[in-house]
Amino acid sequence: MTSPTPIRGTMIGTTDLRRTFKTRGGSVEAVAGVDLHVEAGEIFGFLGPNGAGKTTTLRMLATLITPTAGEATVAGADLRRQPQLVRQRIGYVPQGGSTDPAETGRGELVLQGRLYGMTKGAAEARAAEVLATLDLEAAADRGTGTYSGGMRRRLDVGLGIVHQPQVLFLDEPTTGLDPQARARMWQEIERLRELGTTVFLTTHYLEEADALCDRLAIIDLGRIVAEGTSDQLKQRVAGDVVTIGVDGAAASVLSLVESLPFVREASHDAEGGLVRLYVDRGETAVPHLLRSLDAAGLAPTSIALNKPSLDDVFLRQTGRSLREEAA
Amino acid sequence: MTANAAIVDEALTAIERTPRMRALRDTWLIFRRSVVLTIRQPVWILFGIMYPVLYLVLFGPLLDKAVGQAGGGVSAYNWFVPGLLIQVALFGSAFVGFGLIAELRYGVVERMRVTPMSRFAMLLGRSLRDVFLLVLQAVLMIALAIPFGLHLNLAGVVVTLGLMALIGLVMAPLSYSAALALKSEDAFAPLVQGIVMPLLLLSGILLPMALAPDWLRFLSSINPLTHAVDAARALFNGDWGNPEIALGVGLTTALAIGAVWIASRAFSRANA
Ligand SMILES: Nc1ncnc2c1ncn2[C@@H]1O[C@H](COP(=O)(O)OP(=O)(O)O)[C@@H](O)[C@H]1O
Numbered sequence: 125m126t127s128p129t130p131i132r133g134t135m136i137g138t139t140d141l142r143r144t145f146k147t148r149g150g151s152v153e154a155v156a157g158v159d160l161h162v163e164a165g166e167i168f169g170f171l172g173p174n175g176a177g178k179t180t181t182l183r184m185l186a187t188l189i190t191p192t193a194g195e196a197t198v199a200g201a202d203l204r205r206q207p208q209l210v211r212q213r214i215g216y217v218p219q220g221g222s223t224d225p226a227e228t229g230r231g232e233l234v235l236q237g238r239l240y241g242m243t244k245g246a247a248e249a250r251a252a253e254v255l256a257t258l259d260l261e262a263a264a265d266r267g268t269g270t271y272s273g274g275m276r277r278r279l280d281v282g283l284g285i286v287h288q289p290q291v292l293f294l295d296e297p298t299t300g301l302d303p304q305a306r307a308r309m310w311q312e313i314e315r316l317r318e319l320g321t322t323v324f325l326t327t328h329y330l331e332e333a334d335a336l337c338d339r340l341a342i343i344d345l346g347r348i349v350a351e352g353t354s355d356q357l358k359q360r361v362a363g364d365v366v367t368i369g370v371d372g373a374a375a376s377v378l379s380l381v382e383s384l385p386f387v388r389e390a391s392h393d394a395e396g397g398l399v400r401l402y403v404d405r406g407e408t409a410v411p412h413l414l415r416s417l418d419a420a421g422l423a424p425t426s427i428a429l430n431k432p433s434l435d436d437v438f439l440r441q442t443g444r445s446l447r448e449e450a451a
Numbered sequence: 452m453t454a455n456a457a458i459v460d461e462a463l464t465a466i467e468r469t470p471r472m473r474a475l476r477d478t479w480l481i482f483r484r485s486v487v488l489t490i491r492q493p494v495w496i497l498f499g500i501m502y503p504v505l506y507l508v509l510f511g512p513l514l515d516k517a518v519g520q521a522g523g524g525v526s527a528y529n530w531f532v533p534g535l536l537i538q539v540a541l542f543g544s545a546f547v548g549f550g551l552i553a554e555l556r557y558g559v560v561e562r563m564r565v566t567p568m569s570r571f572a573m574l575l576g577r578s579l580r581d582v583f584l585l586v587l588q589a590v591l592m593i594a595l596a597i598p599f600g601l602h603l604n605l606a607g608v609v610v611t612l613g614l615m616a617l618i619g620l621v622m623a624p625l626s627y628s629a630a631l632a633l634k635s636e637d638a639f640a641p642l643v644q645g646i647v648m649p650l651l652l653l654s655g656i657l658l659p660m661a662l663a664p665d666w667l668r669f670l671s672s673i674n675p676l677t678h679a680v681d682a683a684r685a686l687f688n689g690d691w692g693n694p695e696i697a698l699g700v701g702l703t704t705a706l707a708i709g710a711v712w713i714a715s716r717a718f719s720r721a722n723a
């Protein structure tokens with residue numbers, strides 16, 4: 125396989141991209157003004173809870189639905205004016221799969237190649253190459269209905285890269301996969317980046333965004349609430365996170381810790397069982413905290429000190445926990 | 452721009468220079484895939500072959516005498532078989548939307564819509580598969596009916612097969628359009644049943660409309676399928692002077708053009 129030289133510069137750029145759906149109950153603004161910038165050659169992650177607008181954004185960028193408003197450039201082509209050029213240059217792997225259970229893996233790949241304009245011979249050669257890369261040779265001539273979830277998902281990715289696109293959109297590539305198949309998929313995605321393909325993936329798994337993506341955007345209710353590398357985002361939360369189990373006394377604990385000078389920010393969860401606070405230096409703050417709580421006659425049931433995670437970033441921006449929503 | 456992108460763009464300009472060639476090629480690709488995938492399903496073989504046999508063996512003898520008087524013509528089977536063939540054409544095409552709904556659910560349609568392939572080919576490739584399979588079924592049925600006493604007028608049979616293909620090109624595209632719009636079997640099934648049953652009952656396929664009261668005969672006369680059935684019967688009897696032939700074929704052709712036009716719009720709409 126001739127690996128394409130990576131292209132420098134912007135691979136995807138959007139300005140105020142919007143999409144409204146009309147439904148019987150009124151209209152839903154699924155994507156409410158998204159500005160994105162994805163560099164060529166990076167793995168860009170779109171992290172957000174279910175219903176945040178990830179799929180809708182991807183379907184717009186892949187020419188499947190037209191934006192209600194806004195502009196976008198994908199792989200050097202204008203989304204509105206040159207959709208056919210966009211289609212030629214991108215690959216798209218839909219969220220729920222993309223294969224017919226009665227067709228073989230090889231059959232799907234050869235057809236896909238031909239739909240991208242390859243001759244029969246070229247499509248067959250490329251199908252064999254993709255099957256080998258994705259370790260699907262043994263199952264190549266079986267119906268995809270007999271594949272495991274991980275195999276089917278790898279084949280979906282194969283279908284997206286048959287024509288060696290400049291950018292590959294992956295909508296929740298690992299949702300529903302067991303940990304082993306997920307690790308396998310991460311490897312494939314990293315290999316794509318090594319070959320120079322830009323990858324734009326969506327996920328609602330924090331670990332996936334953290335481990336796999338060079339840069340990410342957090343999306344909630346159709347809007348981007350934070351963007352940057354995982355480390356940049358976490359630094360923005362600043363300092364360490366202390367979580368105190370309070371067993372009902374959330375309000376009094378909260379008002380106490382808010383009065384402490386070294387606490388930057390504090391909040392309690394919806395059930396009132398946990399108080400969360402952000403401090404500059406956790407290891408010195410915890411003893412202070414314990415003493416102050418003790419002096420006020422408040423006994424914590426637990427106390428934990430953590431480095432901020434992407435969930436803290438999400439929590440800070442939206443007031444909700446992504447981990448809880450995903451569960 | 453990189454070498455890779457340049458190659459892709461070159462391919463694209465070649466394609467855009469000849470969009471007709473592209474549509475033709477893509478139609479062939481979709482046709483072939485659809486035929487293979489359909490025939491691979493044992494269910495199709497079962498219904499495709501059992502259905503004509505059952506009608507001929509279990510229903511034909513019943514009509515043999517009854518129809519002899521009212522229908523006229525060379526033999527009861529020359530009245531009965533052409534009607535059955537039109538029914539095969541109707542059933543073989545009206546329900547094809549179910550298959551498209553399954554493909555929508557598998558994500559196959561969305562995957563194809565992201566490629567630069569011709570949208571028209573998505574429709575035409577599948578519709579031609581339906582036409583091909585129903586003509587295959589018809590040939591089988593005709594062959595089976597010969598021992599029962601069907602007299603063959605070869606030219607008439609060939610034109611009837613063409614008429615069946617046209618019916619396929621009316622019903623399959625409409626069925627696909629409905630499937631694209633409704634996207635669920637639960638909504639699609641009652642709609643198709645609600646259209647196919649009256650069409651069938653009012654067409655005189657099962658019993659001669661000569662037996663019907665005036666109001667029923669009027670309703671029957673405004674059903675395009677009635678004229679297709681009458682045309683097929685005239686063709687099977689070699690009754691070339693019968694005006695129903697031109698009427699049936701002409702009407703069906705006009706409807707096929709309309710149906711393909713409507714459906715190709717549904718397939719090329721951006722947000723389907
Ligand atoms: N075709 C549609 N018609 C109506 N509403 C839709 C449609 N597609 C998505 N939505 C709505 O838009 C919002 C965003 O959905 P989606 O983009 O699928 O979110 P995500 O992929 O982040 O889970 C949701 O509220 C969803 O119900």
Ligand SMILES: [Mg+2]
Binds near residue numbers: 175178180295296
């Ligand atoms: Mg989604």
